[in-house]
Amino acid sequence: MGIKTEDETAAEAAAKPAEPEAADTKDAEVTKDAEGAEGAIKVDATKADAVEGDDVDDDDELVVVEEVAPAKSTGVFQGAAAVVSAALGVIGLSGGWLGTVAAARSNIVGQLETKQSASVADQIQALYGDSWQITALIAGAFALAALVVGFVVLVRPAFGAPDQVQAPWIKSVAWAGVALGVIGLLLAIAKYSDLIFGLPSTS
DSSP states (O other): OOOHHHHHHHHHHTTHHHHHHHHHHHHHHHOOOOOOEEEHHHHHHHHHHHHHHHHHHHHHHHHHHHOOSSSSOOOHHHHHHHHHHHHHHHHHEEEEEEEEHHHHHHHHHHHHOOOOOOOOHHHHHIIIIHHHHHHHHHHHHHHHHHHHHHHHHHHHTTOOOTTTTOOOOEEEEEHHHHHHHHHHHHHHHHHHHHHOOOOOOOO
């Protein structure tokens, strides 16, 4: 073997470390590429989760909107009808001013048409019996109207609006109208047929 000079020895020494450095550079580049790929995968996964989360939130929002959508009825007309039913029931117990006017008119007609030669029973019937029956008839008409209106209010939710809940006070007032209507109707029938407060006997 030949003897190497100092220059040749220095050149060989400088050339040898070059190969590991190149290898290290390649390894670093591969590592950077791998880290970049993993980062891209993580970013894509995060975006996908965010998109799925947005979809879930949108679905939840849609469900909430569908639950809030149905409108509630105020029940103004049903409440007014229930109050009218109760008022008609109260009028049906007495006949009201209309019954009073009709009874007075019947009394006047009886006085004009009754002959003085008529019997006492006929005079009593013409002057008092007919007017009382007219009062009972008008009172019965009011009571029947109260009964019908109250019944319609109570059954209204079952026809046309089954999904709407009727307010408790509307039911209470409607039931009061129905009860007063039934009582007034029974009293009117009893008075008209002389079952109660009949004409006094003349015999």
